[in-house]
Amino acid sequence: MALSLFLLSTCSAANATEAALAHDRPGASKEQATGGAKAAPLSTNSSIRDILNHPAFSGFGRRILPWDNRPYDENMPLADIGSLLPYHTQVHPETVVGSLNRMIDDVGKGRTVFYDIYTEAQKRADPTKEHTGLFFFRGRPGAPFAVISPGGGFAYVGSVHEGFPYAADISSKGYNAFVLKYRVGQGGTLATEDLAAALSYIFENADALGVGTQGYSLWGSSAGARMAASISSHGVARFGGKDLPKPSAVVMAYTAHTDYSADEPPTFVAVGEQDGIAPPSAMERRIAALRQAGTEVEYRKYSNLGHGFGLGTGTSAEGWVADAIRFWEINK
Numbered sequence: 001m002a003l004s005l006f007l008l009s010t011c012s013a014a015n016a017t018e019a020a021l022a023h024d025r026p027g028a029s030k031e032q033a034t035g036g037a038k039a040a041p042l043s044t045n046s047s048i049r050d051i052l053n054h055p056a057f058s059g060f061g062r063r064i065l066p067w068d069n070r071p072y073d074e075n076m077p078l079a080d081i082g083s084l085l086p087y088h089t090q091v092h093p094e095t096v097v098g099s100l101n102r103m104i105d106d107v108g109k110g111r112t113v114f115y116d117i118y119t120e121a122q123k124r125a126d127p128t129k130e131h132t133g134l135f136f137f138r139g140r141p142g143a144p145f146a147v148i149s150p151g152g153g154f155a156y157v158g159s160v161h162e163g164f165p166y167a168a169d170i171s172s173k174g175y176n177a178f179v180l181k182y183r184v185g186q187g188g189t190l191a192t193e194d195l196a197a198a199l200s201y202i203f204e205n206a207d208a209l210g211v212g213t214q215g216y217s218l219w220g221s222s223a224g225a226r227m228a229a230s231i232s233s234h235g236v237a238r239f240g241g242k243d244l245p246k247p248s249a250v251v252m253a254y255t256a257h258t259d260y261s262a263d264e265p266p267t268f269v270a271v272g273e274q275d276g277i278a279p280p281s282a283m284e285r286r287i288a289a290l291r292q293a294g295t296e297v298e299y300r301k302y303s304n305l306g307h308g309f310g311l312g313t314g315t316s317a318e319g320w321v322a323d324a325i326r327f328w329e330i331n332k
Contacts, residue, residue, distance in 0.1 A: 039054065039055050039056045039104050039107065039108055041101045041104055041105075042054070042078065042097050042100050042101055042104070043078070043097060044077065044078050044079040044093040044094060044097055045077055045078070045079065046077070046078050046097070047074060047075055047076060047077055047078065048065070048072050048073065048074045048075070048076050048078070048081075049074035049075065050078075051064055051065065051078075051100070052065075052072075052074065054104070056103065056104040056107040056108070056113075057103075057104075057114075059114075060114045060133060063114070063131060063132075063133055063181045064100070064135075064159065064160065065084070065160070066084050066085060066152060066156035066157055066158055066159070066160065067084065067156045068131045068156075068184055068185070072084075078093050078096065078097055079093045080093075081093055081096055081160060082161075084156075085152070085156075085158050085160075085161055085308070087151065087152060087153050087155075087158070087222065087277065087307065087308050088151075088152075088158055088161050088162070088307075088308030088309075088310065089305075089306055089307065089308050089309055089310075090305075090308075090309040090310055090311075090312060090313065090314070090315060091161050091310065092310075092311075092313050092314075095161075095165050095310075095311060095313060096160045096161065096164070096165070098165070098168070099160070099164035099165045099167070099168045100160070100164065102137065102164075102168050103135065103137075103164070106137075106138070111138060112136065113135055113136055113137075114133055114134070114135055114136070115133060115134045115136060115201070116132075116133050117132055117133060117134055117194070117197050117198045117201045118132060118197065128183050128186070128190075129183065129194075131181065131183060131184075132180075132181055132182055132183060132194050132197075133180075133181045134147075134178045134179070134180060134181070134198055134201070134202075135159070135163070135164065135167070135178065135179040135181070136176070136177075136178055136209070137164075137167035137168055137170070137171040137176070137177040137178075137179070138171060138176055138210070139170070139171045139173070139174045139175040139176040139177065140174045140175075140176075141210040141211075142210065142211070142212045143174055143175050143176055143211070143212055144175055144176070144211070144212050144213075144214060144215045144216050144217070144248075144332065145175065145176040145177065145178060145202060145211040145212070145213075145216050145217075146167075146170050146175060146176070146177045146178070146216065146217045146218070146219055146328070147177075147178045147179075147180060147195065147198060147199060147202070147216070147217075147218055147219065147228075148162075148163050148166050148167055148170075148177060148178065148179045148180065148219040148220070148224070149163075149180050149182065149191075149195055149218070149219070149220040149221075149223075149224030149225070149227045149228055150162045150163035150179065150180075150220075150221055150224050151220070151221040151222025151223045151224045151225070151253075151254075151255075151308065152184065152222070152223055152224075153222065153223055154184055154185070154186070154187055154188055154191055154223045155184055155185060156184055157180075157181055157182060157184060158221070158308070159179050159181060161308070161310045162221040162224075162253070162308070162310045162311075163179035163180075164179055165310065165311050166179075166219060166311070166321055167179050169311070169321045169322070169325070170321070170325060173325055175325070176209075176210070176211045176212075178198065178202065180194065180195055180198050180224075182194035182195065182227070188223065188226055188227065188230070189239075191223070191227055192226075192227045192230050192231065192239045193239045193240050193241075195218075195227045195228070195231055195239070196231060196236045196237075196238075196239035196240050196241030197240065197241055199231070199236050199241055199242075199244060200236065200241040200242040200244065202216075203242065203244055204242075214332075215248040215332035216247050216248065217247050217248060217249045217250065217251060217328045218231060218232060218247045218249075218250045218251070219250075219251040219253075219324070220250075220251070220252060220253070220255070221252075221253040221254060221255070221308070221310075222253070222254055222255050222277070222278065222307065222308060223255070225252040225253055225254070225255035225257060226255055226257045228250050228251070228252060229250060229252055229255070229257050229259070229260075230257075230259070231246075231247070232246055232247055232250040232264060232265050232267075233259060233260055233261040233264060234261060246263075246265050247265050248265060248266070248328070248331055248332050249265055249266045249267070249268065249327060249328040249331045249332075250264075250265050250266075250267050250268070251267075251268045251270075251324045251327070251328070252267060252268070252269050252270070252283075253269075253270045253271070253320075254270065254271050254272060254275055254277075254278050254307050254308065254309070255278050255283065256277075256278040256279065256282035256283065257282075257283070257286065258282060258285065258286050260286055260289055260290060260293075262293060264290055264293065264295040265295075265331075266295065266296040266297070266298075266327070266331040267287075267290060267295060267296070267297045267298075268297075268298045268300075268323075268324045268327045268328075269283055269287060269297065269298070269299045269300065270300045270302070270317065270320045270324070271283055271300070271301050271302070272301075272302050272304075272305030272306050272307065272309055272317070273301050273302065273303055273304070273305065274304065274305060274306045275305070275306050275307045276306060276307065277306075277307040277308075278307060280301055283299075284299075287299050296331065298323075298327050300317075300320055300323065302315065302316040302317040302320070303316045304316060305317055
């Protein structure tokens, strides 16, 4: 209840924080457009080239797309973007384009939507860190934040399907939402270190970003759910970040992650009953162990769905993100 009342704060506070952010943007891409010009929106007929060359995405356009160090057919229409996501299903190009246009609109309003989490020196020392960063979908100033780690089998990052659309829904409820672009091709440990670095970055720059650090949540799908759960179980410091509080809630979608600790935050789980990549039985064993340890768990298993369903639009899972947001609110 307190959280809901807080989110009814006045628009004047929002305007004041946006003004402050216009002068203090920690880690923002130096090449990023700072707004003012109305950039053309994308459509499903737009191409991969239109993302890579869009002025709103200057300096980070490639990090929107799933694969690192892989050539793209730049003529491919966004109507076919699901073909870039082999571990995912129910990819709706209209949803993908809608969340990209949200970022384009924000840049047009002078808002920074992409932040580097590593310094230039850190990226020179480890060039793989060049592919990382945080995309920011703003809610109300001072509201709690969520960090979303999309999946992709640690081979790619499916932000266009289960990162940006989640963030758009979360921010529409007044919360701040970040989508993490992490390192791939090197397993889960380095990817989770990127999540720890991202959380440390957000906490260090919370005032300038305009986010509240109390009651934050971690969200992840498939490989990303493993990352979120690892931080929730063992803490940020275990993975090279600062000694930070655990999240108030963790939201996990379709993963076979089984590790857990004796001190888990409240956990929301969404799976498809026909998932052949991460069978529900694996998560159900973890859920039973968490409940036995006294952890609050909300478990949703959706009929006629396999792996990687994202928002689940038009399926039995449609609306699960809204349910997960309510779970976070209750456990804030």
